[in-house]
Amino acid sequence: MSLTVVGSVAFDALETPFGKRDRVLGGAATHFGLSASFFTKVNAVGVVGGDFGDAEWDVFKRHFINIDDIQVVPDGMTFFWSGRYDYDMNTAHTLDTQLNVFETFQPKLSENSKSAKLLFLANILPMLQKQVREQCPSAEFVAMDTMNFWISSMKEAVIDTIRVCDCIIINDAEARQLTDEPNIHRAARKIMDYGLRALVIKRGEYGATLFTNDGYFAVPAYPLESVFDPTGAGDTFAGGFMGYLASHDKITDDVLRRAMIYGSVMASFNVEKFGTERIDALDYPEINERFRAFKRMTHFDEIPFERATSA
Amino acid sequence: MSLTVVGSVAFDALETPFGKRDRVLGGAATHFGLSASFFTKVNAVGVVGGDFGDAEWDVFKRHFINIDDIQVVPDGMTFFWSGRYDYDMNTAHTLDTQLNVFETFQPKLSENSKSAKLLFLANILPMLQKQVREQCPSAEFVAMDTMNFWISSMKEAVIDTIRVCDCIIINDAEARQLTDEPNIHRAARKIMDYGLRALVIKRGEYGATLFTNDGYFAVPAYPLESVFDPTGAGDTFAGGFMGYLASHDKITDDVLRRAMIYGSVMASFNVEKFGTERIDALDYPEINERFRAFKRMTHFDEIPFERATSA
Numbered sequence: 001m002s003l004t005v006v007g008s009v010a011f012d013a014l015e016t017p018f019g020k021r022d023r024v025l026g027g028a029a030t031h032f033g034l035s036a037s038f039f040t041k042v043n044a045v046g047v048v049g050g051d052f053g054d055a056e057w058d059v060f061k062r063h064f065i066n067i068d069d070i071q072v073v074p075d076g077m078t079f080f081w082s083g084r085y086d087y088d089m090n091t092a093h094t095l096d097t098q099l100n101v102f103e104t105f106q107p108k109l110s111e112n113s114k115s116a117k118l119l120f121l122a123n124i125l126p127m128l129q130k131q132v133r134e135q136c137p138s139a140e141f142v143a144m145d146t147m148n149f150w151i152s153s154m155k156e157a158v159i160d161t162i163r164v165c166d167c168i169i170i171n172d173a174e175a176r177q178l179t180d181e182p183n184i185h186r187a188a189r190k191i192m193d194y195g196l197r198a199l200v201i202k203r204g205e206y207g208a209t210l211f212t213n214d215g216y217f218a219v220p221a222y223p224l225e226s227v228f229d230p231t232g233a234g235d236t237f238a239g240g241f242m243g244y245l246a247s248h249d250k251i252t253d254d255v256l257r258r259a260m261i262y263g264s265v266m267a268s269f270n271v272e273k274f275g276t277e278r279i280d281a282l283d284y285p286e287i288n289e290r291f292r293a294f295k296r297m298t299h300f301d302e303i304p305f306e307r308a309t310s311a
Numbered sequence: 312m313s314l315t316v317v318g319s320v321a322f323d324a325l326e327t328p329f330g331k332r333d334r335v336l337g338g339a340a341t342h343f344g345l346s347a348s349f350f351t352k353v354n355a356v357g358v359v360g361g362d363f364g365d366a367e368w369d370v371f372k373r374h375f376i377n378i379d380d381i382q383v384v385p386d387g388m389t390f391f392w393s394g395r396y397d398y399d400m401n402t403a404h405t406l407d408t409q410l411n412v413f414e415t416f417q418p419k420l421s422e423n424s425k426s427a428k429l430l431f432l433a434n435i436l437p438m439l440q441k442q443v444r445e446q447c448p449s450a451e452f453v454a455m456d457t458m459n460f461w462i463s464s465m466k467e468a469v470i471d472t473i474r475v476c477d478c479i480i481i482n483d484a485e486a487r488q489l490t491d492e493p494n495i496h497r498a499a500r501k502i503m504d505y506g507l508r509a510l511v512i513k514r515g516e517y518g519a520t521l522f523t524n525d526g527y528f529a530v531p532a533y534p535l536e537s538v539f540d541p542t543g544a545g546d547t548f549a550g551g552f553m554g555y556l557a558s559h560d561k562i563t564d565d566v567l568r569r570a571m572i573y574g575s576v577m578a579s580f581n582v583e584k585f586g587t588e589r590i591d592a593l594d595y596p597e598i599n600e601r602f603r604a605f606k607r608m609t610h611f612d613e614i615p616f617e618r619a620t621s622a
Contacts, residue, residue, distance in 0.1 A: 038616075038618075039616065039618070087493050088493060182398050182399060183535075183536055183537070183538075184516070185534045185535065185536045186536045189536070203517065205495070206514065206517040206518075207517075207529070207531075209531070215607060215608070216534050216608055217608060217609070217611075218518070218531030218608055218609060220518075220520070220529030220531070223496045223527050224494075224496065225494055225496045225497045225500070226494070227494075244616065247616070247618075254611070254612060257610075257611040257612075258611050258612065258614060260611075261611055262616065284616070284618065287616060288615040288616060291613075291615060291616070292613065292615070295611070295613045296526060297526070297527055297528060297529055298528070298529060298609050298611075299568075300528075300565070300568040300569050300571075300572055300606070300609075301565060301568075301569065302602075302603065302606045303569060304599040304602060304603070305349075305350065305555065305558070305573065305595070305598060305599060305602070307349075307350070307558075307595070
């Protein structure tokens, strides 16, 4: 099945305890698209400025991502974000945000992008997410991201958008904030009640959990002794998750579970190097080897306890 | 195999958002012993005062826990702890601690307790843990707990004790504090290097992880919409873990993995009611039903990704 992503394409400046980059390719649609491209054909919808060069386009082209719907504003500048991570790599400290051409981004979807069976609405203004969703009536599985900023400033708009989606992929602080519920399982039930088919809660170093009407599935994070650069990990997760779903004709509970693993696999690679460096150079044997590692990390034999009669 | 636990027996006063109890049976050896008693025969080593009554002894007796090594100081009072939990049930706020007879606790192990193949050293003074361990030369698998107070005030003594044990069961903040390592996987490697066979890191609502020389195993927490009273959850986990190990002749990696699940199963029951109420009334079908629930929460089919040639 085809997959369309709508979101930011950006340049990032990054500083972590392990090094520094002044300008690397970033943005939600970029991280998502690269990750998903290993599993399916991706249409990316976004906007860039005249500073977006051949080196950047080549990354998309290498992964056969359809860039027809990435608008170019020749006299504008691409969205720029600068951030720093300390040893606690869970929190990004924003140093600078220049929205540039992204500030007035109006997604324009070609017929090809509109006809995708799967759609991912990366973190943009909730009303814009909803408009895009409504332009894609044939989409069978629509997932969205959001962020604390929208939840605190326009919670109703976020909820309105959730109501027209099938799945939301957010972190646990966002889930709590959205529902005013400290208990994550109660928060999850409230969010599912907006009419979702699936809810993915990302928990950073603790992994991710999937809630569906049928049940609950938990994946640990891949054990990494060094997280090099966490930027884009969430979008890379979403790309692996949605890309894997798109490689199937039918989205069953079993497929959703494996999609959680492939999302976790891709996110675990993403944080090993700066920006898109690691995913850009990834291959299928590496992906499947790490998938098998997740199986080893979580497998146990289902042998019920029977007390020995002599005990 | 036989199992001995050395630790506190106490009365607790508890206050949570869900209710309040002025005096319930508590203590590490109590929670551990009750939990382990579902899997094996347990010898409890501890001390109580003259205020410890028939109702309390009956709880031990009902679960066939050997209480011969619980000393009674008739003119003393039992260890008393009073605590409060707010809606964030992860942190206990201590209101009152009266060590009473526990202050001068000198564990006295009978030949029966000394000859156990498995030994659990609950959270007491590290030097005392080490002395007990040295009294049990035939113990084949010795696990210990500790706490932030000992790590900050006598880290070397804690490490000396770890060096004579096979396993330590601690929470992630303690693992970080013990090693001055923010990354939990690096912290784990440092702790394993003290010569352990297994390291269990408890992560509260995020579950628990097992590190061995062979690998890494992660278990999520059981999804609970209400944590009623978390007191004793860690010791209840340890009791399920060690009790399950004791029900096997040989402790393999597979057995350790299932022990992690049974530990998590028992801890998840413990928090559903005050004190020992829930575990005291538990039965085997409930235990095995929840064990199977852990399987459902974590299982996925190991199907590597193969890109369709037409994609």
